[in-house]
Amino acid sequence: MNNNKLRRLSPIAMALAVICTNSSLALAAQEVKKIERVEVTSSRIKRVDIEGAINVHTISSSDMVRNGFDSVYDALMGSVAAGGAVLGEVETGSYTPGAKELNLRGLGPEYTLILVNGKRLAYYPMPFGGQTNFVNLDMIPTAMVERIDIQTGGASAIYGSDAMAGVVNIITKKGIDGHFIDAKFGQDTYGKGDKKSLTFVGGMKKDTFTFDYALEYKKEDALLSSDRPYHDSVWDNPDPDSNREVNRSITVWAENTEYRNQYSEQYCNTDDNPHPQATQHFIKRSNYGPSCGWDETGDKLLRNESETYSVYLNSEYELSETTTLFANGFYIQQDKKGRRNPFFWGHLGSFHGGNFWDPDIQNSDGGYGAPVKYMWRVLSDDEYTDDGLGRIFNDESMSFNFGVKGEVGEFYYSVGYSHANYDFADRYLSHTVAGNQFIKGEKLGEVNGMDVYRPNYKLFFAGATPDSVMQFMDWSTYDGNSFNDSVTADISGDLFELSAGAVQFSAYVEVMREGTRATPDDRILNKQFVGLTGVITDGERDRYAAAFEFLVPITSELSAEAAVRYDYYDDESQVGGAMTSQLGFTYKPTEKVVIRSAYGTTFRGPDMSSLYQGFSGNFATLNDRITADACRMLQSTQQVDGYNTDALSHTCETGQLDLTSANISSLQTGFETLSAGDLTLKEETGSSFTAGIVYEYADELSFNIDFYSIKIKDKIKRLDSSYILDKLWLCENGGENSDSELCGNMRERVKRYDENGQGIDRLGNAISGLAYTPHTIQEGYINAAERQDAGIDLGIRGTFDTVLGTFRYKADYNRVLKKKERIRAEDPLVDILDDQNNRDFKELGSLSATWESGDTSVSWLMLYKGKMWNNAVYGERQKLPAWIKHNVTLGHHINDDTRLIFTVKNLLNAMPPQDETFSNYPFYHGGRYDSIGREFSARLTYQF
Structure with missing residues (x-):
C-alpha cells in the first residue's frame, strides 16, 4: 500500500481551513452565545439544549470519586449498559490478560467506539479472543478525565464505523483553576493488594494563553487466589461431588501397571531431589496410587501487578477573538506482571502419536516394561x-x-490533525521441543510399535531454579503496534431562520490511515515450543469520510435531527464505501417533558485483525463424535466400514473414550486450530432504534425511560472448531444434507490422521497421532451471522435541600428484552435471551445517594447484577441469585485548600454467588464476577 496517500490527500482536508480563514470575518458571536452553545456527545452541532434525540449518560470526575471508582474502566463497568462478558485478568491463558475491555449490551467489545475528546484511540495490538480489535481502557489516564459520556445505541451516521452498540466519549479537563496534588493509598480487608497513586493536576491562564496538565503515578500489587479465603484451597471447591484432593502436579502415567502414577516415591520431593511445594500423597480413585503434587488452587492469578506513569497536556492560544490554536494529548506507560504457571507436557499420547515404552517400570504381570501415556x-x-x-x-x-x-461570521469551525499509537510487548516462559527431547532422552528402540525412552525423571520431578528451568524451557515473546493518523475539518452553525427558530448544521470531513501489527516469536510460528501457537497480523489501510448533520426546529415544541455520512475504505477488502443515515425527533409538549426517538443505519468495517491476520493458531480439545461413534460400533460389530480395525482399536483404547452416555459418544481429542484474515469480507450493516421520555418534574425528581433496539447483519463471525465438528457430525448422521455445499465445506476444514496415525501439519512437517482423529481444523471468518438485541433503560434522579444539608440520589436500571442470533444465513434466527448458554446479565442496576453539609459529604453506591445461569450441564442449569455490592465514601474539607476522602469499596465483602456446579478455579465465571472483595482507601488532596 502506498504510504504517501495520507500526505497526498491532506490538502483535501486543509482546503476547508483555507476557505474558512479567507472568508469575510464578520462580527464574532456575542459572548452570551459562546456560553450557551455547548458540545454534546451524539452530535457535532454546538447546541443550546443538551437533551437531544438520543439518550446520553454522563459520569463526571466527581461521580467517580463519590462512587469509589479508581479508573475509567471501573466507572464504565459500573454502567448498567455494560452487561456483556469480558475476559479479565483471571484468564491468564488468553491473548489479552493484560488488557481491560468494555462490552456494551453484550454485543462484543468491537462494537463500542471509544473516543477521547471525539478522537479515536489506537487499538490494543492483540485481538480480543484472538479475533477482533478493541481499545484497552486500562491505558487511559484517570487524572485527565473531566467526564465520560456514554451513548448506547448506534451512531455510525455521526462517528462512522464501530459505533453499533454505542459510543464512549471521554472528555478531558480544560481550563483548570489552580494546582492540586493528590495522594492515595488503599488496601483490601485481608491486608493485601496495596494500591498507591500520586497525581499533580493544574492549570493556568495568562492573557490569551491557557495551559493544563495532569501527571499521574499508580502502583497496584498483584493478587493471587491464595489472598482470598473464597478460593485459597481445593477445599473451597463448592461442588459436593468434586474430588477435593491435592493436585497431581507432577505425573508420569503408565498403563498395565498396579498403579497409574509412577516414580513419585522415588523422586517426589525426596532428600536428594527436593521440591519447594510438592508432597507425596496417595489417591485411591481411578487407581492413581502414589502421587506427587500440591494444592494448586492458591497459585492462580486474581489481579496483575501494575505500575503506571502518565502525563496529559492541554493548551490553547488565542490568535484573535475569532481564531484559537489548540493542542492536547496524553502519554501513558504501564508495566504489568502476571502469573503464568506454565504447564509442561513431557508426553501426551494423543498428541505424540501414542504411548512410549519405559523398560524400567514394573508392570502388572510382575515383569518390567510398560507403556507411558502421559508425562x-x-x-x-x-x-x-x-x-x-x-x-x-x-x-x-x-x-x-x-x-x-474559531468562528467565521456565525459559523464555528475547526481543522486539526490527530495521532494515536500503541506499543505492546508480552514475555512468558514456555517449554521447548528441544527441552522435551532433553527430558525424554534419545530413542532407544521400539517395543510393540512404541518408541522406547528412559526419561530423566529426577530432573522432571525436581524443583526448578532460574538456571535449571532453561534446560527445557525458554522465554517466548510477543510484540505489537497499532496506530491511526487523521486529518479532520468541520464547520457548524445556523443556516437560516424558520418561524420556530434557526436551522443548524454541521459538515465534517476526515482522512485517516490506520495500521496494526502483532508479531509473535519466530519460534512460536515454527513450532519450536510445545503446544504453543499464536497470532500474526500486519496491515494498513486508508479511510475517508464526509458527514452532514442538521437540526431543524419544526415548531416551538418539535424539532428534527438528521445526519448522513459516507465512509470509504481504500484497502484490499471488499468494503468500498458505506452510507449511513440517522433521523431523530425531539418533542417538548411542556417545559418539563421531552419525548424523543431516533432511527439510524449503522455499519462496521472489518477490523484489521479479520482482514490482515496472516495466521492465528490455537490448540483445542473437543469431542470427536464421529470417531467416538465408530468406537461404539466397533464394540458391537467388531468391524466398521471405512476403518482399519486394528488402527481404530488402538485409537479407541489409547484415546479418552467415554461411552457411558447412551446418546452421546465421547472421544476427547486434541488438535491445532488455524485461521487467517479474509480480504473478501464486507462491512457489517445494521440499524438502531431508540425511543424515550424525559420528565423533569422538579429538582427533587426527574426520570427517563428509553427503549432501544439494535440489529446487526452480515456480522463477521469466526466459524470455530466446535461449530465445525458439530455440523460435520450432523452431516454424517442425517442432520444436514450430506451432499450439500455446507457439508462439503465442513469436511474440507477438518484434517485427520490416516489409518497409520500419520499427518502433515501447516508447516509441511510429518506428524503422528491417533488414527482417524483430527490433527488440524481450519477455522475462518464469514459475513453471515445476525444479531438482534432490545431492552429498556430507566433513570431516576433528584436533589433535596433541607436544613440538614443537601441530599442527592440517582438510580439507573437496564432490562434486556430481546436477544436473538444466527451463525449462518441458512440457520434459523434463534432466541437466546433465556437460553442456558447466554451468560450476559439480563438485568443491571445502580442506586446512589449523597449527603452534603458544610465541609462534609457522605456517598453510597449500590451495584446490582441480576441472576445468572449456574455451571451445570446444559438443560439442567438453574439461576444463581443476584449479586449486590456497596461502596461508601466519606469526604471532608479540612480547610479551604485540603480535602480528605475515605472510601470503602464492596462494603459487605460480597463474593460471587456460590455455584455448587462450578468445580474449577475460580469457582465462578471470571468475566461476569470478581472476588476482589472489600477494599479501603484514603485520599488527601491539597490545592496550592
Missing part, C-alpha cells in the same frame, strides 16, 4: 522468579491532536 508437570512461577510473577507486559500508548478553531 506432565506444572512449573510454578515461584520456582524461577523472585516475586512469583512470570509473565511480563510492557505497554505504551499516546494520543495527541492539534489544530485551529
